[in-house]
Amino acid sequence: MNVTVEIFSQGEEIITGQTVDTNSAWLSERLVRMGFKVTRHTAVGDELNDLTALLQEIAQRADCCLCTGGLGPTSDDLTAEAVAKAFALPLAFDPVAFAHIQAFFTRRDRPMPASNRKQAMLPQGALRIDNALGTAPGFALRYGRCWFAFMPGVPSEMRHLFDTTIQPYLQQHFTVQPSHLITLKTIGIGESALQELIEGIPIPDAVQLGFRAGIEDVQTKLLFPHAYPNSDKTRLVAQFSAQLGDFVFAIDGLEHASGDLVEVIAEMLAVTHQTVAVLESLSQGLIAAKCIGQSWLIQSLYQQSLARLAAQFGLPLNSADLMATALPLAQAVRQHSGADFALVQLAVVDAKQSSGQEQSTAIYTVLATEQGAYPQSLTVSGNLKRKQNQAALMALDLLRRFLQNKHAIPCQHYTD
Amino acid sequence: MNVTVEIFSQGEEIITGQTVDTNSAWLSERLVRMGFKVTRHTAVGDELNDLTALLQEIAQRADCCLCTGGLGPTSDDLTAEAVAKAFALPLAFDPVAFAHIQAFFTRRDRPMPASNRKQAMLPQGALRIDNALGTAPGFALRYGRCWFAFMPGVPSEMRHLFDTTIQPYLQQHFTVQPSHLITLKTIGIGESALQELIEGIPIPDAVQLGFRAGIEDVQTKLLFPHAYPNSDKTRLVAQFSAQLGDFVFAIDGLEHASGDLVEVIAEMLAVTHQTVAVLESLSQGLIAAKCIGQSWLIQSLYQQSLARLAAQFGLPLNSADLMATALPLAQAVRQHSGADFALVQLAVVDAKQSSGQEQSTAIYTVLATEQGAYPQSLTVSGNLKRKQNQAALMALDLLRRFLQNKHAIPCQHYTD
Numbered sequence: 001m002n003v004t005v006e007i008f009s010q011g012e013e014i015i016t017g018q019t020v021d022t023n024s025a026w027l028s029e030r031l032v033r034m035g036f037k038v039t040r041h042t043a044v045g046d047e048l049n050d051l052t053a054l055l056q057e058i059a060q061r062a063d064c065c066l067c068t069g070g071l072g073p074t075s076d077d078l079t080a081e082a083v084a085k086a087f088a089l090p091l092a093f094d095p096v097a098f099a100h101i102q103a104f105f106t107r108r109d110r111p112m113p114a115s116n117r118k119q120a121m122l123p124q125g126a127l128r129i130d131n132a133l134g135t136a137p138g139f140a141l142r143y144g145r146c147w148f149a150f151m152p153g154v155p156s157e158m159r160h161l162f163d164t165t166i167q168p169y170l171q172q173h174f175t176v177q178p179s180h181l182i183t184l185k186t187i188g189i190g191e192s193a194l195q196e197l198i199e200g201i202p203i204p205d206a207v208q209l210g211f212r213a214g215i216e217d218v219q220t221k222l223l224f225p226h227a228y229p230n231s232d233k234t235r236l237v238a239q240f241s242a243q244l245g246d247f248v249f250a251i252d253g254l255e256h257a258s259g260d261l262v263e264v265i266a267e268m269l270a271v272t273h274q275t276v277a278v279l280e281s282l283s284q285g286l287i288a289a290k291c292i293g294q295s296w297l298i299q300s301l302y303q304q305s306l307a308r309l310a311a312q313f314g315l316p317l318n319s320a321d322l323m324a325t326a327l328p329l330a331q332a333v334r335q336h337s338g339a340d341f342a343l344v345q346l347a348v349v350d351a352k353q354s355s356g357q358e359q360s361t362a363i364y365t366v367l368a369t370e371q372g373a374y375p376q377s378l379t380v381s382g383n384l385k386r387k388q389n390q391a392a393l394m395a396l397d398l399l400r401r402f403l404q405n406k407h408a409i410p411c412q413h414y415t416d
Numbered sequence: 417m418n419v420t421v422e423i424f425s426q427g428e429e430i431i432t433g434q435t436v437d438t439n440s441a442w443l444s445e446r447l448v449r450m451g452f453k454v455t456r457h458t459a460v461g462d463e464l465n466d467l468t469a470l471l472q473e474i475a476q477r478a479d480c481c482l483c484t485g486g487l488g489p490t491s492d493d494l495t496a497e498a499v500a501k502a503f504a505l506p507l508a509f510d511p512v513a514f515a516h517i518q519a520f521f522t523r524r525d526r527p528m529p530a531s532n533r534k535q536a537m538l539p540q541g542a543l544r545i546d547n548a549l550g551t552a553p554g555f556a557l558r559y560g561r562c563w564f565a566f567m568p569g570v571p572s573e574m575r576h577l578f579d580t581t582i583q584p585y586l587q588q589h590f591t592v593q594p595s596h597l598i599t600l601k602t603i604g605i606g607e608s609a610l611q612e613l614i615e616g617i618p619i620p621d622a623v624q625l626g627f628r629a630g631i632e633d634v635q636t637k638l639l640f641p642h643a644y645p646n647s648d649k650t651r652l653v654a655q656f657s658a659q660l661g662d663f664v665f666a667i668d669g670l671e672h673a674s675g676d677l678v679e680v681i682a683e684m685l686a687v688t689h690q691t692v693a694v695l696e697s698l699s700q701g702l703i704a705a706k707c708i709g710q711s712w713l714i715q716s717l718y719q720q721s722l723a724r725l726a727a728q729f730g731l732p733l734n735s736a737d738l739m740a741t742a743l744p745l746a747q748a749v750r751q752h753s754g755a756d757f758a759l760v761q762l763a764v765v766d767a768k769q770s771s772g773q774e775q776s777t778a779i780y781t782v783l784a785t786e787q788g789a790y791p792q793s794l795t796v797s798g799n800l801k802r803k804q805n806q807a808a809l810m811a812l813d814l815l816r817r818f819l820q821n822k823h824a825i826p827c828q829h830y831t832d
Contacts (some may be wrong), residue, residue: 017446028433040458301716
């Protein structure tokens with residue numbers, strides 16, 4: 001029994017692209033976790049006819065609709081008027097809403113502009129939702145099969161109204177069954193290659209399989225319906241985990257959320273109190289930048305000139321075989337820094353690459369540990385920013401693989 | 417004569433809130449500038465019936481529809497199938513599209529997974545749009561009054577297809593009157609403070625004023641209607657520019673697009689062939705990371721322990737007055753590195769800060785030049801990632817101010 005919800009965003013700034021609508025994603029994530037089925041997001045600008053038509057459409061289609069925006073004091077804030085017109089519910093002055101608006105200005109020691117009186121006009125019979133953070137009250141009403149809630153577009157106010165009023169109301173008035181999402185997070189394998197690895201696994205009809213290739217990882221998502229047997233869940237997840245092997249750096253939703261790659265590394269290093277020093281080339285500071293807030297990263301160096309870099313550590317530069325330089329360099333960085341681990345990455349970045357030429361780049365990464373050095377060579381492609389990001393992730397992933405397995409598994413053929 | 421366009425985003429990750437849909441805003445901004453009227457954004461998930469219904473709706477309503485997402489190789493990528501069903505255009509194998517997909521894998525030295533063949537199946541009669549950056553070709557077709565273009569959901573690929581194919585097509589096939597957008601880009605001033613600075617400037621009714629506070633800058637946007645007199649444009653922009661002063665690092669739309677802060681710096685350094693070395697603290701590699709592809713950045717160092725850092729350069733650490741350490745350190749980094757400029761940034765990052773405590777952090781930045789050293793002290797607030805980003809931007813902005821004015825203007829009271 002799916003309870004369907006639509007999200008409706010109103011505002012000229014959204015429809016013209018001046019503002020990215022983050023409210024829809026925020027609300028959807030909350031709703032999905034609660035067990036609702038979000039079926040559509042729609043945004044329209046400040047045109048009364050568009051708004052009215054959309055409200056009438058949604059009233060036919062959905063069980064519930066959460067609307068943001070258009071509750072401000074100015075003439076282009078038309079939501080209440082559109083609701084009045086769409087559902088034949090004339091606007092009526094709400095003295096309590098007006099008192100709240102007046103109090104808002106009194107608290108700030110400012111006179112209330114006359115235009116704000118408009119915000120106290122609510123569609124007849126609507127439930128007023130008080131807004132402690134701004135002047136615009138929200139409101140809610142049922143029309144036909146659909147329950148509508150209207151919130152301000154300012155994200156902080158919208159979130160506040162959702163948390164304090166809308167969410168409790170939804171939980172009380174709708175019978176929904178929260179589903180259970182388990183996410184396998186991988187690094188070092190592209191989306192298509194990943195799909196090939198798992199294509200032999202039979203997936204029950206009730207389970208929804210999804211993928212998300214992001215900047216930080218590739219995620220395989222298994223959405224289990226409410227009351228799906230726990231043993232069946234863990235068996236299916238184990239099958240995926242076995243197929244994906246060492247590409248999996250974390251699984252979310254089984255016991256606890258595990259965070260991103262850096263957080264996974266941090267959790268392991270927190271046990272042993274070990275530290276890391278890095279030497280970056282193509283990643284150019286991004287390994288260090290990703291480790292912000294992590295006390296185990298004690299230093300990071302980027303040196304554009306590899307010759308100068310090698311000389312700094314008293315080593316010869318072997319341009320024909322960068323790995324031959326990276327190996328002793330990693331040991332040297334480990335010694336000089338006093339860190340338990342050194343991650344050293346060398347790459348030749350062609351001058352042409354900065355001008356958008358898209359050819360692949362070879363990267364030579366070495367993890368130096370107390371037990372010896374672990375080399376990893378790989379090629380990355382795409383534009384320079386993508387390569388930079390992949391270079392940073394793959395270096396950190398070499399450390400993750402070592403920490404998880406106590407041996408480093410080279411990922412020779414990684415391509416993004 | 418408005419030509420109406422709708423934006424349609426497809427994907428379970430959007431509808432469930434896993435991904436914020438930035439494509440719609442990006443496309444809308446481009447379309448509005450070209451003179452189109454964007455009337456609606458809609459997103460639906462991976463359900464064939466929802467997709468089909470939506471395509472049929474839009475075909476009735478709009479002159480043009482730009483769609484993103486759902487072109488991938490997997491079973492949940494349903495856009496082509498939905499188009500086939502909605503408009504009775506059976507899918508047909510496109511050998512050229514297939515050759516492009518094969519070539520994509522050949523360039524990366526990887527076997528093509530069988531699943532990618534699906535991406536070469538296009539609705540009968542559709543115009544193929546080649547995708548140089550990924551495996552998914554786009555396509556376009558007319559149904560009834562509406563011209564539809566389908567693009568991949570990956571933002572870089574979508575933008576590439578829009579710039580190379582869709583935009584030229586739209587310009588050729590639709591008669592629209594482009595408006596003119598001029599954007600003043602600032603760093604070092606928050607959105608409210610900025611609005612206060614300019615509130616005295618009278619803005620003609622025909623001109624649309626907008627703001628956008630992003631990660632890299634705060635933008636003030638002036639949208640002028642088609643055929644607005646040039647002299648009136650430049651006069652209004654000059655008034656804004658005078659009010660915002662040195663906070664403005666670039667103005668887009670007057671002569672040429674100026675790029676982001678790093679590109680503005682790069683343009684100035686390219687003239688003099690000067691180089692930069694940086695020493696990072698709170699920014700932790702992010703200054704270097706932002707300068708990817710810039711040959712003028714010759715080195716970057718991050719050292720967690722300030723005591724160790726000072727000792728490395730043979731300087732005493734003055735913990736009570738970090739500026740007293742930062743000043744000689746900047747000169748030392750400039751000398752050691754051989755760079756024309758050294759940017760040195762010191763900050764004490766409280767251990768509590770990594771655990772989400774949001775208190776402000778003092779940052780001491782020094783720009784060392786041939787003419788002497790320029791200090792800048794400021795405080796940043798927000799979560800740690802925001803502080804890291806602001807620290808990196810404000811250091812680069814100190815260099816920008818020096819290069820633009822030949823003197824550095826301290827920005828003591830910056831708060832984000």
